[in-house]
Amino acid sequence: MSNRPTIRDVARQSGVSHQxxxxxxxxxEDVSPETRTLxxxxxxxxxxxxxxxxxxxxxxxxxxxxxxSPNLTDFTxxxxxxxxxxxxxxxxxxxxxxxxxxxxTFKELVNxxxxxxxxxxxxxxNPYADDRFQFIPKDVPVVFVGASAREENICSVSLDxxxxxxxxxxxxxxxxxxxxALITGPMEEDCSRDRAEGYRRALDEAGFAFDESMVVxxxxxxxxxxxxxxxxxxxxxxxxxxxxxxxxxAIGVMRAARDANIKVPSQLAVxxxxxxxxxxxxxxPLTTMRQDIxxxxxxAVRILLEIVEKKQSKVCGLKLSAELIVRQSTLKKGGE
Amino acid sequence: MSNRPTIRDVARQSGVSHQxxxxxxxxxEDVSPETRTLxxxxxxxxxxxxxxxxxxxxxxxxxxxxxxSPNLTDFTxxxxxxxxxxxxxxxxxxxxxxxxxxxxTFKELVNxxxxxxxxxxxxxxNPYADDRFQFIPKDVPVVFVGASAREENICSVSLDxxxxxxxxxxxxxxxxxxxxALITGPMEEDCSRDRAEGYRRALDEAGFAFDESMVVxxxxxxxxxxxxxxxxxxxxxxxxxxxxxxxxxAIGVMRAARDANIKVPSQLAVxxxxxxxxxxxxxxPLTTMRQDIxxxxxxAVRILLEIVEKKQSKVCGLKLSAELIVRQSTLKKGGE
DNA sequence: ATGAAAGCGCTAACAA
DNA sequence: TTGTTAGCGCTTTCAT
Numbered sequence: 001m002s003n004r005p006t007i008r009d010v011a012r013q014s015g016v017s018h019q020x021x022x023x024x025x026x027x028x029e030d031v032s033p034e035t036r037t038l039x040x041x042x043x044x045x046x047x048x049x050x051x052x053x054x055x056x057x058x059x060x061x062x063x064x065x066x067x068x069s070p071n072l073t074d075f076t077x078x079x080x081x082x083x084x085x086x087x088x089x090x091x092x093x094x095x096x097x098x099x100x101x102x103x104x105t106f107k108e109l110v111n112x113x114x115x116x117x118x119x120x121x122x123x124x125x126n127p128y129a130d131d132r133f134q135f136i137p138k139d140v141p142v143v144f145v146g147a148s149a150r151e152e153n154i155c156s157v158s159l160d161x162x163x164x165x166x167x168x169x170x171x172x173x174x175x176x177x178x179x180x181a182l183i184t185g186p187m188e189e190d191c192s193r194d195r196a197e198g199y200r201r202a203l204d205e206a207g208f209a210f211d212e213s214m215v216v217x218x219x220x221x222x223x224x225x226x227x228x229x230x231x232x233x234x235x236x237x238x239x240x241x242x243x244x245x246x247x248x249x250a251i252g253v254m255r256a257a258r259d260a261n262i263k264v265p266s267q268l269a270v271x272x273x274x275x276x277x278x279x280x281x282x283x284x285p286l287t288t289m290r291q292d293i294x295x296x297x298x299x300a301v302r303i304l305l306e307i308v309e310k311k312q313s314k315v316c317g318l319k320l321s322a323e324l325i326v327r328q329s330t331l332k333k334g335g336e
Numbered sequence: 337m338s339n340r341p342t343i344r345d346v347a348r349q350s351g352v353s354h355q356x357x358x359x360x361x362x363x364x365e366d367v368s369p370e371t372r373t374l375x376x377x378x379x380x381x382x383x384x385x386x387x388x389x390x391x392x393x394x395x396x397x398x399x400x401x402x403x404x405s406p407n408l409t410d411f412t413x414x415x416x417x418x419x420x421x422x423x424x425x426x427x428x429x430x431x432x433x434x435x436x437x438x439x440x441t442f443k444e445l446v447n448x449x450x451x452x453x454x455x456x457x458x459x460x461x462n463p464y465a466d467d468r469f470q471f472i473p474k475d476v477p478v479v480f481v482g483a484s485a486r487e488e489n490i491c492s493v494s495l496d497x498x499x500x501x502x503x504x505x506x507x508x509x510x511x512x513x514x515x516x517a518l519i520t521g522p523m524e525e526d527c528s529r530d531r532a533e534g535y536r537r538a539l540d541e542a543g544f545a546f547d548e549s550m551v552v553x554x555x556x557x558x559x560x561x562x563x564x565x566x567x568x569x570x571x572x573x574x575x576x577x578x579x580x581x582x583x584x585x586a587i588g589v590m591r592a593a594r595d596a597n598i599k600v601p602s603q604l605a606v607x608x609x610x611x612x613x614x615x616x617x618x619x620x621p622l623t624t625m626r627q628d629i630x631x632x633x634x635x636a637v638r639i640l641l642e643i644v645e646k647k648q649s650k651v652c653g654l655k656l657s658a659e660l661i662v663r664q665s666t667l668k669k670g671g672e
Numbered sequence: 673a674t675g676a677a678a679g680c681g682c683t684a685a686c687a688a
Numbered sequence: 689t690t691g692t693t694a695g696c697g698c699t700t701t702c703a704t
Contacts, residue, residue: 004453006680006681006682007681007682007683008681008682016690016691017690017691017692018681018682018691019683019684019690019691019692020689020690020691022682022683022684023689023690026683030689030690031689031690032689032690035689035690049451049452049453050452050681050682051452051453051680051681051682052452052453052454053389053392053393053398053453053454053680053681053682054393054680054681054682054683054696055681055682055683056389056682056696057389057390057393057680057681057682057683057696057697057698058681058682058683058684058695058696059682059683059684059696060696062389064432071418072408072414072415072417072418072421073411073414073415073418073613075409075411078408078409078414079408079409081408082407082408082409082435085408085434085435089434094432094434094448094449094454095432095433095434096400096430096431096432097431097433098421098425098430098431099418099421112430113430115385116385116386116387116388117340117385117387117388117389118388118389118430222613222614222617248614251614251617252617255617258619277409277558278558278584278587278614281558281587281588281591281618282617282618282619283594283618283619342696342697342698343697343698344697352674352675353674353675353676354675354697354698355674355675355676355699355700356673356674356675358698358699358700359673359674362699366673366674367673367674368673368674371673371674386697386698387696387697387698389696389697389698390680390696390697390698390699391697391698391699392680392698393680393681393682393696393697393698393699394679394680394697394698394699394700395680395698395699395700396680
């Protein structure tokens with residue numbers, strides 16, 4: 001057994017009640033300066049540290065938030081989580097981040113985390129990646145990240161996907177492209193659908209007809225982007241630009257283009273979304289829509305803590321914007 | 337206040353003592369089948385879930401491990417953590433992963449996590465990234481990841497860095513390269529030094545003289561790899577191959593080569609370490625040493641739990657190996 | 673096989 | 689300003 005000193009040891013040492021010690025370590029006002037000094041000396045001398053568990057026990061709060069994402073290795077998710085941690089730490093909270101690759105795992109995880117009251121609140125990254133959103137308990141503070149909630153009373157933080165896609169497509173149009181293909185993420189994810197909407201709106205606005213056959217559904221992987229371009233080529237589609245809904249798929253497109261001896265950007269312009277690390281190191285460097293991903297995590301924590309601490313659940317859906325980063329994978333049509 | 341049922345509610349409901357309920361939820365043997373059924377029915381009916389905090393309180397264990405890395409976004413770290421989580425979950429443990437970009441943050445983090453007994457053990461990824469290792473308390477179970485411990489009594493899991501570098505360099509030598517440059521990580525990290533050792537041994541074995549001026553220290557970033565090649569070129573070094581100690585720097589080298597109109601692999605062979613995602617999507621696809629990164633995390637948890645649970649601290653330094661993945665950034669000298 | 677009592681280390685509510 | 693008394697919800701020990 002560990003012989004760590006308790007609050008009572010400190011009390012004994014400094015000749016006050018344990019409650020006064022509690023007051024000191026919690027920075028309460030109503031303690032006389034002398035007593036405070038006395039107690040602080042005893043704390044120092046004994047090397048006393050309050051036990052987080054005992055505290056949680058007494059106040060019924062764990063000061064821990066869970067953050068569940070499909071995985072940890074995707075740069076986007078990792079950045080969000082890192083942002084969330086930074087913010088949480090400021091408030092003396094901890095983030096317990098876990099990955100749930102499927103909804104079954106998600107269900108079990110939430111069951112452990114929330115059911116056993118291990119956390120005070122829940123951040124769910126990509127809640128609509130599958131049917132996992134169904135397994136979120138109603139009685140726990142939750143914030144969705146990466147998709148605005150379909151239900152009324154859940155807060156969310158996400159990218160303004162429609163606008164991002166609109167801006168990306170608009171960029172291609174302004175460069176003079178007329179045959180712009182779209183590669184989406186999985187269409188069960190709201191963000192894929194919203195981005196498809198933005199693409200459509202830009203096309204509409206430019207007076208281009210929307211062509212179903214210029215859209216292929218991918219799964220965010222580079223391979224799926226590669227396959228998508230191949231399928232366009234096999235079908236003999238005429239296209240001079242591709243908007244891939246994320247950078248990885250855009251990278252796949254550039255790879256397929258290289259293999260097919262299609263020059264990017266002169267014969268085919270490519271734009272992605274994310275500005276992931278190394279986007280500028282591909283050949284050619286990738287034009288993309290840069291999001292402030294850590295901020296998404298930070299905002300999520302901020303909102304969640306408002307709910308957790310003040311029970312203040314004014315519903316909010318925060319949408320952040322993205323910035324166009326022009327590199328060499330897009331170029332004015334006919335230019336060189 | 338939450339009205340969740342406690343163990344006593346279940347006891348009342350099923351007409352037994354709360355202690356018997358405790359026995360049932362802990363799967364103890366000495367409970368009669370009938371009583372068990374009775375209690376289980378009550379648990380079901382009331383929707384009872386034991387409180388993790390109360391449990392921790394009573395047994396003095398949190399069933400939580402901390403995992404601290406320099407950041408979460410580096411793919412290598414993220415993979416290790418993900419591996420650690422998977423393993424931990426099997427043992428019903430949770431991982432509280434935090435990033436500490438500098439040793440001051442690390443110190444505060446450890447202070448919070450370990451000082452307040454929020455976790456049962458500690459996994460430190462890249463303990464020698466700076467002087468953070470100095471802030472690790474002696475009285476807590478620890479496992480180092482990514483570097484074998486310099487101290488005697490600390491367990492570690494890492495890549496067999498010397499061998500990996502030896503194999504990589506050997507690959508270049510066997511292809512006929514004679515002027516092989518080395519780009520290292522920060523030399524304060526053991527893994528950079530070990531990899532430099534392996535490079536040297538391969539050179540020695542081939543009868544090549546070690547040339548100080550063919551070595552440049554980078555910082556793992558693509559930019560530093562790019563700068564490194566530039567500096568070789570500016571100094572007019574003759575080189576036909578580069579061994580970069582990680583993939584990102586290798587990518588930087590390829591980028592610099594492209595900018596300088598040097599053809600990879602025909603004029604310059606490049607090999608990295610990690611096999612990070614998209615390594616195969618660069619131009620040309622990168623030859624690299626692939627490590628089983630999630631396994632490093634898994635092993636770390638396994639070892640840590642042995643220490644935590646069985647107090648069994650037989651010191652161990654586990655070294656894992658890597659596999660050569662030949663892509664198109666290396667080629668037999670003179671071949672095409 | 674079951675129960676009673678004590679306690680894990682703290683905070684909350686009230687009293688002095 | 690300070691101390692006293694009760695818990696928080698569980699496990700552990702010792703009886704029975």
